Amino acid sequence: MEIDEDRSDFExxxxxxxxxxxxxxxxxxxxxxxxxxxxxxxxxxxxxISQPIVACIADLxxxxxxxxxxxxxxxxxxxxxxxxxxxxxxxSAHRNEHLAASLRSFRDELKAKEPQCERKRKKVPxxxxxxxEGIVHIPDx
Amino acid sequence: MDxxxxxxxxxxxxxxxxxxxxxxxxxxxxxWTRKAQERExxxxxxxxxxxxxxxxxxxxxxxxxxxxxxxLKLSCELVRIFITEAVQRAATVAEGEGGAKVEAxxxxxxxxxxxxxF
Numbered sequence: 001m002e003i004d005e006d007r008s009d010f011e012x013x014x015x016x017x018x019x020x021x022x023x024x025x026x027x028x029x030x031x032x033x034x035x036x037x038x039x040x041x042x043x044x045x046x047x048x049i050s051q052p053i054v055a056c057i058a059d060l061x062x063x064x065x066x067x068x069x070x071x072x073x074x075x076x077x078x079x080x081x082x083x084x085x086x087x088x089x090x091x092s093a094h095r096n097e098h099l100a101a102s103l104r105s106f107r108d109e110l111k112a113k114e115p116q117c118e119r120k121r122k123k124v125p126x127x128x129x130x131x132x133e134g135i136v137h138i139p140d141x
Numbered sequence: 142m143d144x145x146x147x148x149x150x151x152x153x154x155x156x157x158x159x160x161x162x163x164x165x166x167x168x169x170x171x172x173w174t175r176k177a178q179e180r181e182x183x184x185x186x187x188x189x190x191x192x193x194x195x196x197x198x199x200x201x202x203x204x205x206x207x208x209x210x211x212x213l214k215l216s217c218e219l220v221r222i223f224i225t226e227a228v229q230r231a232a233t234v235a236e237g238e239g240g241a242k243v244e245a246x247x248x249x250x251x252x253x254x255x256x257x258x259f
Contacts, residue, residue: 033224040228041243047232049243056248057227064259065220072216073206083207089215096258099222106218110211 026062033058068092223259230255 034054041049075088086107093099208216228243230251235243 036221036224037228040225041232044229044232044236047235047241047243049228049231050245053231053243053245053248056245057224060227061220061224064223068216068219072208072212076206083209084212085209086212086215089212089219093219099219099258102222103215103219107211107215110214 026059029062029065030055030058033061226258227251227255 037049037054037057041047071092072084072088075091076082076084079088090100090103090107093103227248231243231247234247234250235241238247240247
């Protein structure tokens with residue numbers, strides 16, 4: 001009984017810490033989400049968004065990130081890896097083809113920006129893979 | 142346990158998103174990459190947290206998951222697109238109605254399709 005109580009106290013403390021950390025993160029994330037939303041709204045002929053809506057979107061995005069994190073961890077674990085790579089992120093966007101395509105182009109841009117002193121024996125420009133990408137899912141990293 | 146998993150992923154995302162705010166090419170990326178890499182040490186736990194409890198809490202961080210910096214950037218872009226889509230779709234609905242402000246009712250209309258798309 002005592003052991004259980006100790007453990008539950010410990011867990012409670014941890015959970016409280018987790019809660020406070022996650023609240024902090026949620027707040028910080030909300031700031032960024034708000035500024036992104038305001039910018040996007042202004043882009044459309046200066047439309048305004050009401051504050052509660054922006055807060056809703058921010059919370060929604062926060063929950064979405066939570067789900068995404070879980071998914072990415074599962075994908076990486078499923079592939080027998082310990083780290084989440086770009087391929088995992090692209091797979092997590094599989095539901096929407098346009099989304100996956102825009103992520104792939106973003107990834108290619110990132111790769112192109114990287115300095116030429118990259119990895120092992122492979123050739124540096126891997127833009128040829130873009131065509132193959134749709135058919136064979138090559139884990140790049 | 143789920144919260145632990147989310148914990149650091151979000152820490153990183155936040156760094157990223159504050160960089161993404163500029164919306165121009167993320168110039169602040171190098172900064173947050175470094176920060177994110179520091180935090181990656183604290184990354185999320187495995188679902189085998191149950192096992193770690195059984196082992197009397199000695200191996201709490203039995204197998205922390207890490208994230209590639211590029212993967213981080215990419216997932217940040219994903220989240221940014223999410224928010225952008227939400228706002229743009231709601232604004233489209235609002236414009237269609239002739240209003241000048243995006244209200245809850247506009248968000249309501251686009252929500253199901255948005256969630257299905259993401």
